[in-house]
Amino acid sequence: MASNPSDTALWPAPHASAAVDATVHVPGSKSVTNRALVLAALASEPGWLRRPLRSRDTLLMAAALREMGVGIEEGVGPDGTGETWRVLPAGLRGPATVDVGNAGTVMRFLPPVAALADGPIHFDGDPRSYERPLTGVIDALRALGARIDDDGRGALPLTVHGGGALDGGPVEIDASSSSQFVSALLLSGPRFNQGVEVRHTGSALPSMPHIRMTVDMLRAVGAQVDTPESGGEPNVWRVTPGALLGRDLTVEPDLSNAQPFLAAALVTGGKVVIPDWPARTTQPGDRLRKIFTEMGGSCELTEYGLVFTGSGAIHGIDADLGEVGELTPGIAAVAALADSPSTLRGVSHLRLHETDRLAALTKEINELGGDVTETADGLHIRPRRLHGGIFHTYEDHRMATAGAVIGLAVEGVQIENVATTAKTLPDFPDMWSGMLGSEKA
Numbered sequence: 001m002a003s004n005p006s007d008t009a010l011w012p013a014p015h016a017s018a019a020v021d022a023t024v025h026v027p028g029s030k031s032v033t034n035r036a037l038v039l040a041a042l043a044s045e046p047g048w049l050r051r052p053l054r055s056r057d058t059l060l061m062a063a064a065l066r067e068m069g070v071g072i073e074e075g076v077g078p079d080g081t082g083e084t085w086r087v088l089p090a091g092l093r094g095p096a097t098v099d100v101g102n103a104g105t106v107m108r109f110l111p112p113v114a115a116l117a118d119g120p121i122h123f124d125g126d127p128r129s130y131e132r133p134l135t136g137v138i139d140a141l142r143a144l145g146a147r148i149d150d151d152g153r154g155a156l157p158l159t160v161h162g163g164g165a166l167d168g169g170p171v172e173i174d175a176s177s178s179s180q181f182v183s184a185l186l187l188s189g190p191r192f193n194q195g196v197e198v199r200h201t202g203s204a205l206p207s208m209p210h211i212r213m214t215v216d217m218l219r220a221v222g223a224q225v226d227t228p229e230s231g232g233e234p235n236v237w238r239v240t241p242g243a244l245l246g247r248d249l250t251v252e253p254d255l256s257n258a259q260p261f262l263a264a265a266l267v268t269g270g271k272v273v274i275p276d277w278p279a280r281t282t283q284p285g286d287r288l289r290k291i292f293t294e295m296g297g298s299c300e301l302t303e304y305g306l307v308f309t310g311s312g313a314i315h316g317i318d319a320d321l322g323e324v325g326e327l328t329p330g331i332a333a334v335a336a337l338a339d340s341p342s343t344l345r346g347v348s349h350l351r352l353h354e355t356d357r358l359a360a361l362t363k364e365i366n367e368l369g370g371d372v373t374e375t376a377d378g379l380h381i382r383p384r385r386l387h388g389g390i391f392h393t394y395e396d397h398r399m400a401t402a403g404a405v406i407g408l409a410v411e412g413v414q415i416e417n418v419a420t421t422a423k424t425l426p427d428f429p430d431m432w433s434g435m436l437g438s439e440k441a
């Protein structure tokens with residue numbers, strides 16, 4: 001966990017004086033937008049992206065691809081369907097420098113793309129990006145024929161000396177610290193001379209829905225992918241070499257970013273509607289329908305979207321969140337306000353996310369009077385009466401939104417650096433007050 005940033009930028013988290021009753025339009029998925037950008041850049045023809053997420057992580061991805069020669073035109077769709085980006089693939093080239101910020105998707109998905117470029121691509125980013133694991137991607141690319149200069153730590157900063165093509169073929173990796181290692185190799189796999197066969201050899205692999213998202217999106221642009229679920233060996237994914245199609249893709253709302261708003265309905269005993277909630281999706285946020293129902297709410301998925309209603313009661317939960325780790329901060333916030341204890345398991349890899357999320361949640365909830373302890377792979381949360389105070393965010397968007405959820409129920413919570421939500425949801429403070437502006441009197 002990074003040291004406490006300055007306390008100067010404090011945002012008084014609004015306290016809910018009544019049950020919320022709001023419709024919240026949630027912008028596009030970060031994970032879908034950044035996969036779609038990579039796949040469109042690697043395609044053999046132009047493609048469209050409708051309703052892409054415009055946030056720090058996705059703008060970094062777009063800027064990086066442009067640096068390597070890809071055309072990305074931002075505009076409004078021809079039929080007035082909202083923001084649309086046109087992606088014009090081109091020969092990938094270096095020299096170029098990529099700023100990954102603290103975006104896991106950029107730092108993991110782009111080194112394989114850079115290996116296909118003609119020239120050196122230098123990768124750098126926020127201080128935290130130097131600490132986030134990247135070994136799986138670096139070692140695998142070397143084994144597949146790439147030349148990479150790094151400082152020997154298996155992390156950023158580094159330079160990929162693209163040779164215009166990559167052999168590819170079979171490779172073993174330990175992706176227990178991030179599913180993004182697997183996704184990264186699969187996304188560029190169709191463009192490797194021999195495709196790629198990725199075999200995960202480590203302990204539990206987190207965030208499986210995100211790997212399914214990668215596979216689904218690859219298939220949607222014409223790639224042939226064999227997976228454990230399609231009858232292949234456990235922990236092995238195989239991508240056949242081949243050209244990718246340019247597609248017209250509409251990005252789903254980011255269901256993990258819908259989480260704080262659903263949590264608001266749960267915490268205040270109110271109702272929140274999220275339009276365009278997909279009927280079928282690989283996004284891990286879809287699990288919130290089950291998790292938040294178990295914690296006291298109820299939901300109805302209609303053609304319009306998801307209607308989520310709190311009952312006034314908030315229950316603790318015992319859950320393995322290994323598949324849906326990015327939901328942990330928001331679940332922990334609700335759990336701290338529940339009527340019974342919670343155990344959140346299977347998320348030790350969160351120690352290597354934007355910050356050490358297990359340490360950060362423990363410290364910040366306890367400083368508001370809570371009783372949270374870290375376990376080897378998660379958190380025990382025993383609800384206690386909380387009081388106001390400063391909630392530090394450690395440059396982690398999901399810490400900021402988790403603090404805002406607690407602030408609904410606890411007066412005097414101040415969120416340090418709420419602007420860090422710009423990583424995936426730049427409009428969060430306005431969306432939050434908009435939701436509260438429509439509270440029932």
Ligand SMILES: O=C(O)C1=C[C@@H](OP(=O)(O)O)[C@@H](O)[C@H](O)C1
Pocket residue numbers: 030031032104105177178179180183206207210211325326349
């Ligand atoms: O592939 C993706 O889009 C993501 C995969 C997950 O990463 P980890 O497997 O590193 O947790 C998730 O936490 C992250 O927010 C997004």
Ligand SMILES: C=C(OP(=O)(O)O)C(=O)O
Pocket residue numbers: 102103104105326353354398424
């Ligand atoms: C872990 C996350 O992000 P990243 O894509 O940077 O890994 C997250 O958004 O919760």
